[in-house]
Amino acid sequence: MFIHLPFVTFVSILLWTETVGSISYYVTKSGKDSNAGTSAATAWLTIQKAANSATAGSTVYVGPGIYYETVTINVQGNSKDGYITFTGSVLNNLPVISGKQAKTVSADGTLNLIYIQQKSYVRIMNFELMNLTSSDCAGARVVGGGTNIELRNLLIHDIRGGGESGGAIAISAYNKDKTTSLSQLIVDNCTLHDCEPAWSEALTFSGNIKNLQVTNNRIYNMNNIGIDFAGGWSWVNGLSVTSGLCANNTVWNIHSPVDSSAAAIYVDGASNITIEFNEVYNSDVGIEVGAEVKGHIASNMTVRQNYIHNNTYQGIGFGGYDAQRGTVINSLFENNRLEKNSAALQYDGEIVVAYGSGNTVRGNTVKPNKQNVVLSVDQKGGLNNIFDYDIYYPYGTGATQSQLIFNWGNTECDGLSAFQKKSKQETHAQVVNSG
Numbered sequence: 001m002f003i004h005l006p007f008v009t010f011v012s013i014l015l016w017t018e019t020v021g022s023i024s025y026y027v028t029k030s031g032k033d034s035n036a037g038t039s040a041a042t043a044w045l046t047i048q049k050a051a052n053s054a055t056a057g058s059t060v061y062v063g064p065g066i067y068y069e070t071v072t073i074n075v076q077g078n079s080k081d082g083y084i085t086f087t088g089s090v091l092n093n094l095p096v097i098s099g100k101q102a103k104t105v106s107a108d109g110t111l112n113l114i115y116i117q118q119k120s121y122v123r124i125m126n127f128e129l130m131n132l133t134s135s136d137c138a139g140a141r142v143v144g145g146g147t148n149i150e151l152r153n154l155l156i157h158d159i160r161g162g163g164e165s166g167g168a169i170a171i172s173a174y175n176k177d178k179t180t181s182l183s184q185l186i187v188d189n190c191t192l193h194d195c196e197p198a199w200s201e202a203l204t205f206s207g208n209i210k211n212l213q214v215t216n217n218r219i220y221n222m223n224n225i226g227i228d229f230a231g232g233w234s235w236v237n238g239l240s241v242t243s244g245l246c247a248n249n250t251v252w253n254i255h256s257p258v259d260s261s262a263a264a265i266y267v268d269g270a271s272n273i274t275i276e277f278n279e280v281y282n283s284d285v286g287i288e289v290g291a292e293v294k295g296h297i298a299s300n301m302t303v304r305q306n307y308i309h310n311n312t313y314q315g316i317g318f319g320g321y322d323a324q325r326g327t328v329i330n331s332l333f334e335n336n337r338l339e340k341n342s343a344a345l346q347y348d349g350e351i352v353v354a355y356g357s358g359n360t361v362r363g364n365t366v367k368p369n370k371q372n373v374v375l376s377v378d379q380k381g382g383l384n385n386i387f388d389y390d391i392y393y394p395y396g397t398g399a400t401q402s403q404l405i406f407n408w409g410n411t412e413c414d415g416l417s418a419f420q421k422k423s424k425q426e427t428h429a430q431v432v433n434s435g
């Protein structure tokens with residue numbers, strides 16, 4: 001609509017109305033970094049040039065093509081002028097950032113296609129990030145304190161080279177800073193696949209991170225954990241991820257060749273996060289809430305309305321995994337749908353409880369495999385939790401409550417009635433004959 005106005009008038013209108021987000025910059029494969037960058041005809045050549053130059057409230061449009069860069073975001077927005085948004089300009093032809101020629105490591109010593117350190121109000125969307133290989137690398141990495149960082153609609157794959165001790169991660173965020181949190185971090189509608197996080201995780205959060213949102217992502221074909229919310233580790237000064245939403249994600253084919261215990265979604269010492277409406281399947285473990293660091297506590301987690309099926313071992317697991325770890329308290333596992341987990345037929349159970357107390361498991365729909373093991377609770381660590389109102393579907397035509405197996409500490413209870421009698425739990429449970 002401004003096309004007939006002189007340039008000066010255009011700029012004046014922007015200043016007078018303080019229109020947020022309406023300054024535009026352009027990057028194309030035919031641009032030049034000595035250009036002004038302010039129109040498609042005067043576009044820059046590199047994304048890095050834009051990442052050094054864009055101003056608060058602006059949008060950087062990146063044209064289709066392959067960019068062999070490792071981009072460090074050196075600019076940021078603010079709450080008054082708004083975000084700096086970096087976006088692919090053609091939605092069905094995303095710009096590709098390829099790591100095929102990547103050499104330059106980021107300030108923290110890792111190799112990354114996009115690196116954001118101590119920045120606020122930055123939004124990265126509509127890019128494909130691929131082909132990075134290093135023992136310690138990420139498609140996108142967010143480091144240090146800051147606020148309002150958004151990663152949206154990113155397709156990230158073939159981040160490789162994790163080996164046995166490294167991590168080739170799709171997206172990593174961590175913050176070691178005690179005084180400034182990393183808050184309002186959003187990862188939404190991203191597809192992450194075929195990376196080698198090895199000893200790390202595919203989409204991972206650690207340290208002082210608050211109020212994060214992880215929604216509508218698809219994560220598959222990873223050689224370790226899918227999504228991880230961590231806390232208590234010394235490399236992040238013992239700080240923990242707290243308060244957030246992990247919803248609507250689909251995570252599958254998550255398998256660790258090292259120990260076959262990779263969860264699709266894992267909480268390791270984080271607190272106050274709601275994990276809901278996710279679908280997780282065909283992985284080593286479905287959803288696990290634990291705390292690996294000794295003495296550390298994962299608390300106030302809500303895990304509800306997730307669909308968890310055909311995982312190799314447990315569907316839901318919670319608790320520090322042995323007496324040498326931390327513990328899980330005050331958490332709720334409610335209204336989840338568990339179907340035919342424990343696919344390796346090793347009698348794990350749909351729900352497995354290790355070291356944790358004061359947690360509530362209720363209203364879950366549990367359809368076990370033919371072994372009919374629905375619950376396994378550790379004798380030393382797990383008996384002090386509440387189980388009630390769950391709905392069980394014993395396996396097989398004409399199967400009844402007596403076929404269900406509950407491992408209550410060292411006692412195997414054959415049937416719901418036996419379990420109720422032994423444990424005084426599940427007094428309102430229902431059994432539905434699947435026919």
Ligand SMILES: *[C@@H]1O[C@H](CO)[C@@H](O)[C@H](O)[C@H]1NC(C)=O
Nearest residue numbers: 066096098099100130131158
């Ligand atoms: C990515 O790597 C594959 C396998 O090496 C190669 O065939 C492809 O051309 C690469 N693409 C880009 C954009 O780097």
Ligand SMILES: *[C@@H]1O[C@H](CO)[C@@H](O)[C@H](O)[C@H]1NC(C)=O
Nearest residue numbers: 091152153154155189190191
């Ligand atoms: C999510 O990302 C896909 C591309 O993977 C895109 O087509 C779709 O429009 C995005 N959805 C939203 C709500 O942005």
Ligand SMILES: *[C@@H]1O[C@H](CO)[C@@H](O)[C@H](O)[C@H]1NC(C)=O
Nearest residue numbers: 211242243244245272273274
């Ligand atoms: C817990 O999380 C909720 C929702 O994210 C938030 O409103 C609340 O303030 C958090 N509580 C604490 C103590 O951080």
Ligand SMILES: *[C@@H]1O[C@H](CO)[C@@H](O)[C@H](O)[C@H]1NC(C)=O
Nearest residue numbers: 188214215216245247248277
């Ligand atoms: C989850 O998906 C549902 C259905 O598509 C949608 O209505 C809801 O807004 C989504 N939730 C979030 C937090 O994106």
Ligand SMILES: *[C@@H]1O[C@H](CO)[C@@H](O)[C@H](O)[C@H]1NC(C)=O
Nearest residue numbers: 271272273274299300301302
């Ligand atoms: C526990 O979770 C509830 C519900 O999300 C929230 O309102 C409350 O602030 C949380 N408390 C703590 C201590 O995190």
Ligand SMILES: *[C@@H]1O[C@H](CO)[C@@H](O)[C@H](O)[C@H]1NC(C)=O
Nearest residue numbers: 253281282283310311312343
């Ligand atoms: C269950 O998962 C395994 C791999 O984890 C897969 O091979 C198998 O096809 C899956 N079965 C179903 C019914 O999805």
